[in-house]
Amino acid sequence: MTSKFRGISTASHWMRCTILAASAVSLFGCDLSASGSASASGSTAPAEGPPAPEYERTFDEFVDVPNQMTAQVVWAAEPIDNAVRLADEIAALRAELDIDPAAFSAMCTVAFKDGTIEIGAVTEYEDARAKIEATLAKIKQVGVDLQGVPGRIKVAGKNIGKLAMSTPKLALKTTKELSGELAVAVGDGGVQIEADIATAKELPNTVKNAATEAKNSLTELPAKAAQATKNLMAAMNGEAIEPMETTGDAAVEGEAEAEVAVATTDAAETATTDAAATTTTDAAATTTTTTDAGATAATTTTAAVPNVAVMPPPGSANQSTVAGLPPAAVTARIAKLQKIGKEAADRGDWLSAADAFEEAYVLAPDNLVLAYKTGDAAAKAKDCERARINLERFVQYGDQTLFAPELALANKTLGELKTFECPPRTPADEAALAGTLVKRAEELGKQEDWGGAATTYALAYQLTPEDHALAFQVAVASWNSRECADADTYFAYFLTVGDPKLHRTQLRETKRYQEESAAGMCPKWAVGEKETHARDLYAEAQALDLELDFKAAIGKYERAYYILPTNHALAFRIGDAAWKGQECEQAQAAFSTFTANVDATDPRHSADVKIAKGILARIDSAGCPNALWSSGGAKKPAASDTADVVPDPGGEVGGDERPPKSGGGGGGSVACSVTDQDAPAGGLAFGLLLLAAAIRRRED
Incomplete structure (x- = not known):
């Protein structure tokens, strides 16, 4: 078949249109890289994100927070999704009208003229001309909208932070609301309210995980924008395009899969043992179902997928981040952690004891006594999975002649763990942990x-x-x-x-x-006071860093960063402390933030950018936490490869098999509760949300 448009003279049949160039930078006048921000004057990024739904109950609002975070990501990605769809539409149009690439490209030359599309006589076929004009108008609009992607990412990130910061207030209001409803409930209504109360207890950690996932998704959008741009140009030129999934469709699909998982879990809970139900729950994702209007229709919360990690073998310290730490400081820190662990155990706070012993074991992975102490304390804290992993580790590698009594006790405990279900944590257990937190506060x-x-x-x-x-x-x-x-x-x-x-x-x-x-007497930041306080926090963090108390140092750095949110050098400090503290995922998030927000050519940051990118490359290659002790060339382990596994100590671990974890003594990994005067209220909530990563509640 001969094309209707082959042989069209480009001198007489032309059109000028605002169109995507081969590079987003050359056309948009902005950088769509992770660190870029729209510099074109025509950026049209909306000032606000998607509208927030209205709720009848505070509980409904609380459970819908993860969905609202997802909505922010989908809104930020909307121009990219439109570009993805348009590339497919262009390819279909070319096939329908049988336009060869050369003629089509000639009809759409890159030209800016007062932000308008000027179309001359394209063809004698008015129906085809109308279709082409409509497509060109979409191309122009997509080009304009893509300029606003960096702005949308910033707005969405800020809104996700606001949603995260709402957690403590929502938790308090929800507790009061549900307690009042329970007091007057009759019959089965009380059962449902009790279930809602249990759900509310897990929501801070659920929201924290959702915030992390949403922000990770935002960091991927610049690369998606660049690929969508390439696909559009390829479609214009008649070249093959790389298949892309739109962010919005992926979110809808994820919600649907989560709903199926929840339904499966609910069925399993009535037909299987508690152990089987726990397995199903751990594999499920947290979800809430919303109507088209955004109101909550039904809600079921299950645990997030645990982030299991392959334990480093004994003797691996020379390959890990521990290798670069001063030996004297390591020895002193281990001694202090053992003291912290013993004192916590004496108070009956076996969970904090397990955390301290585990942190010491991370610093000295050849010291199997620390593995035994971690497992023993974890068993007494009802942290059965952590107990099993560490005790099996001790039994596997412990010397029978040196550790005969401990090995006998370890085998006894392992036998009990394999025979009986893990007991729930008691109010006394929680009170002991709360006592440790009060001392820290x-x-x-x-x-x-x-x-x-x-x-x-x-x-x-x-x-x-x-x-x-x-x-x-x-x-x-x-x-x-x-x-x-x-x-x-x-x-x-x-x-x-x-x-x-x-x-x-x-x-x-x-x-x-x-x-x-x-009377307006609540203290406000005086001129220069925020900077002074941030410097004080930084100095305290540096001192903790030297003592190898990395978790406490991270908390100080994060609070300083919250006070001075444009000082992205603090993000590097967070990542560096997290990496040295073997908090792989937290290091990854902080280094990604750092590299996305600083100028790599700035001599103040160039060396740190190189370090951060090197570590991110290792993480991309080996995955977390394997990258901590790999040389960077290892492949990410498949699920079947993780025979000897352990939750990443202090990392982003989901799942109900991990009870509350307090972190090392001194503040934990929290963001600052001190907010900028011009920032939205609720900085405490953001700090609470991040520290909740260290407080993993096991479902009773």
Whole structure:
């Protein structure tokens, strides 16, 4: 068949259109790389993201937070999705009209003229001309919209942060709401409310995981935009295009798969043993179902997929991040961690003891006694999977002549773990952990790190919600950290739950604080005060870094970064501390943020960018946490390769088999609770959300 358009004279039949060039930079005047931001004056990125739904209940709003985070990502990716669809449409149009690539390209030459499309006489076939004009108009609009992608990414990231920061307030309001409903519920209604209460307890960690996933998705969008641009040009030139899945369709598909997984889990819980149900739950994803209007229709929460990691073999310390640490500092840190572990065990906080021993074991992977101590403490903390992994490790490699008594006890415990179901954590267990957190919060307060103190008090309150004095402590620490909105929220809540006799002094103080707040006396940042406080936090983090207390150092760096959110050099410090502390996924996130936001040619950052990119390349090659002790050439392990596995210590581990984890003594991996005066209220919530990564609750 002869094409209608072959032989068209490009001198007489032409059109000028605003169209994608071969490079997004050359056409848009902006960089669509991960670190780029739209510089073209015509950027049309909307100032706001998708509208927030309205909810009848606070609980409905809380469970829908992960969905709203996904909606932000889909909104940010909308121009890219449109470009992906348009490439397919162009290819179909060329095939329908039988236009050869040369003629089609000639008809669409790159030309900007007052932002309009000028189309001359294209062909005598008006129906074909109309189709081409419509396609060209779409091309122009996609080009304009793609300019706004960097702006959309920034807006979506900010909105995801706001959603994350809403967690403590929503948790408190949800608890009060559901408690009131339960008090008047009758029949089966009470059963459902009790299920909702259990769901609400898991939501902080669910939201944290959703925030991490959403922000990771945002970092992938610039590369997708570049590929969509290439596909459009390929479609114009009649070349093959690389198949791409739109972000919006992937999100819908993910929700559908999650709903199927939830249905499977619900069925399994009624037909299988608890152990089988746990397996199904661990493999499921957290989901909420929403109507087209965005209102919650039904909600079921299950655990996230655990991030299992291959344990390094004994003798691997020389290949890990430990190899570069000063031996004297390592020895001192191990001794301190063993002391922390013993003191925690003496208080009955076996979970914090297990964390301390495990952190020491990470620093000394050849010291199998630490594996035994970790497993023994974990078993007493009802952290059965961690106990099994570490005790099996000890039994496998421990010397029978040196460790005969410990090996006998380890085998006894392993036999019990294999024979009986893992017991649930008791209120006494949670109270012991809360006591450790309160001690840590008090120390942070003495350091005037009120953001960290507020966050840690809030975590303790989550564990012991009947101890309402902790709500008062959260409020005071929030007040001192200039988090006026959080302080007001907690003070108001404390007035409703405080005991008039037991908390008489605190209630009187609460009213005084409220009067001062109403008079506008809540402390604000003075000129230069934020920078000074950030420098203080940085100095404290540096000192902790030298002591190899990396988890506490990360918390200080993150709070400094929250105060000065444009100082992206702090993101490198977070990543560096996380990497040295063998927190692989946290290092990956921080290094990605750093490399995406600094100028690699800036002499202040060039060396650090090279280091960060080198580590990111290792992670991309070997995966987390294998990259920590690999040389960078290892392949990511398949699921079938992880015979000897352990959850990444302190990393982004989901799943209900991991009970609360407090992290190393000194503040944990939290973001700062001190917010910029111009930023939205609720910085405490962001800190609480990130620290929740270290507090993994096991489902009772």
